[in-house]
Amino acid sequence: MKVVHSWLKEYVGEKLPDARTVEDLLNFHAFEIEGVEQVEGETVIDVDVLPNRSSDCFSHRGIARELATILDTPLDKDPLADSPQLDATDEISVSIEDVAACPRFTASLITGIQVKESPDWLQKKLKAIGQRPINNIVDATNYVMYAIGQPVHAYDADLFPKVDGKWQFVVRYATAGETVSLLAEGGKDEDRVVELNGTELLIVDGSSNTPISLAGVKGGRYAGVHAESKNIIIEAAHFHPTITRKTARRLGIVIDASKRFENEPSRELPVYGQAEIIALIEDIAGGRCAGVLDEYLEKTTNPKVEVTLQKTNSLLGLQLSIDEVAHIIKRTGCSVEVAPDAGTLTAQGPFERTDLNIEEDFIEEVGRLYGFDKITSVVPTVTKSATINAKQYYTEKIRHCLLGLGFSEVVTTSFHKKGKIQLQNSLASDKSYVRANLSKNLHQVLDMNFSHTDMLGLRDVRVFEIGTVFSKSDTAITEHLSLALGVRTKGNGFTAPDERIVVAACDTLEELLSASLAWEKEKGVAELNLSHVIEHAPAPTEYDAVPSKSPMRYQAVSQYPAISRDIALWVSEGVSAKAVEKVLNAPTGDLRLRTDLFDEFTKEGKTSYAFRLVFQAADRTLTDEEVAKIMENVYQAARANAWEVR
């Protein structure tokens, strides 16, 4: 929700601090601030209103009230302070099919208006929060919504007739197949005709049974305000949050109005919306309000909730007195009565705070307004965990055994492009199915990594994964933990030596677990139902120690290919491989990725070493010439030490 600093100031008054301070106050006591920017010469603060406060804080007045509460000061001007006194009209009637769907409907008749551009102050405010000014009537409806959070909608009263001296509004569900022509959306010229399925709530012109708007979502073309409109009817109502939400989502029209209804603002709010818009339209469009219809069929009041001092302090970890708690809750505009024993108080939220329903809601108010920074940490006591989780115990044991055999661990995607268990609604085609095994991914991992063995300093690729795989029973998706391990010793796919290493690793695991395991082996990859193994293993009594790792920073992998060069040389017996490597590395510069010793033997007082040097650039593909130049330096370094390059 974007709010304009100067607009907030109209409500809070001179006590409102600068935007920087407002940002801090909201961040630590109410809502996170997404950003602050200058628009149209105004300071605009983007407030990330929390979902439980979307009912009252999707408005400048709501944010202003929040700031006044934090600052412990009354609002200078509060559009919700006094219940509006509105004259009734007998020129409008409404018939509501389902009270639950529309518990309150108000409509005001304003005659003799002139549609024109809005005054500068109004255009500026709307532009500052990213809204395009349209004309004074539409702008006024938007202004009221952003000011106090009540969506309001204007109809041209001359576009549908009175019957028996009354405009006949009907609020009813759509019939399946019924269509409504909606006003063009922002930035589009064309109206949108939507077909309805019967779950949507409509505002209908009773004289002709024609839909004039999709309740709470979007106005219709039929009675829309236009440049020549003279007499208008303004609707301010309360629509059921779920019905509004479903309609808006299904038709893809999630706009500021529907978003507000979805979050169930107070049922008291519509008349405040009327008071605001009538005054504004009379001011900027001329005309006069002939009266307001207020059909309030089902009233709700916020509950009176008992808040105990003991629970408040015990949840927050504070030692507040009942007076402190009472004072903080009062600051929010709640009415508070402290019980004679001073152990509890009864609190009731002001009408717009439909979120304050249980004791914990009020305790949250106390905590955030008093300040979470004042909470003292309770240092946890050291006690051994009572039970050892078998899955964690055995998976770690297996991991460390496999690491010791040269296997590295991978974690791969749980999704497949093709498979047996398809998801209902995956956004991405490569995530349409869930995996039924780990082997499929592991084969790909082996293929992919084999071309990197030089870069990794490895002779072969050995990997394993422990992860969840899915299957289907008649009535449910079932899952189990799986273990797969795989080996690739040659670049051109599976060969017999792969199988030998896999079998040896499987045997070692069987020894480790003292069990004969049901492996499924295929082309150098073996997989096992690990859940089954763990279920039948003895219950562990203590976790193995977690080996500590030295601190490291990850280096992003270059996307460019690496080039490898081998060098073999004779040195005098006794010269260590390390010493030779150091000399060879010295002139290579920062394009060298790594050096690995891959062969070594001693004969007749001389030792032969063979090293593989791997080169790679972070920003380009290296050329053979570049690497040849570096290798020339390496050869020179070797010769300078009187080593014989073979």
Place this chain on the structure above:
Amino acid sequence: MQIPDGHQHPLTHMIAEINDIFAKIGFEFAEGPEAELEQYNFDRVNVPKEHPSRDMQDTFWFKAKDVAEPTVLRTHTSPVQARVLEQNQPPIKIIAPGKVFRNEATDATHEAQFYQFEGLYVDEGVSLGHLKGTLEYFFSEFFSGKIEVRFRPGFFPFVEPGIEVDMKLLEGDSKLAGKWIEVMGAGMVHPNLLTAAGIDSKKYSGFAFGMGIDRLGVMKYGVEDVRDFYTGDLRFVNQF
């Protein structure tokens, strides 16, 4: 030539470290299914149907023809809370690490699958002070150094009050040292969760928290693209 030791994946290593740190203060390792019933993933953690709070998470659904009860790939580890609460009586002290799923576009900071861990402590007199102390203990152990933790107001349907937790590394050469970083959502267990599990919410209270393990890896190791965790590329894994 001797075969060098393999490398453990940073995610499972971090889970082992997290478990080790929490086991020392009596937290047990708990689990739940990745294919989770809608009931547990949402309703039982106080996220009712058709409620705007469900918008916070984009969900993968299994096909209705495959399941008797609506089933999702769990969007968070919080359903483990509901499962543990209904099977145990306080005191309850658990962590629940595991893979979770979001049906959304991926980029360097978002994966459709990632790891989270949940913490839950329910007993008589558990307060936000316990939460703060526990988190300070955890982060200082996990990052092996001095840290600070601060709370801001937050909203998560399964807690009330709800808290956003920021953390600052006070030492070290990490790019993130000295800066406040939003690390997790937390709060006091919503009484609806306790009541639904048959636990007296007048007598018992609890804290809960949940955070991304991938995100911990980003902070601890400087991984810049969270998708790297899931590529199976040993040029990534073997650096750890």
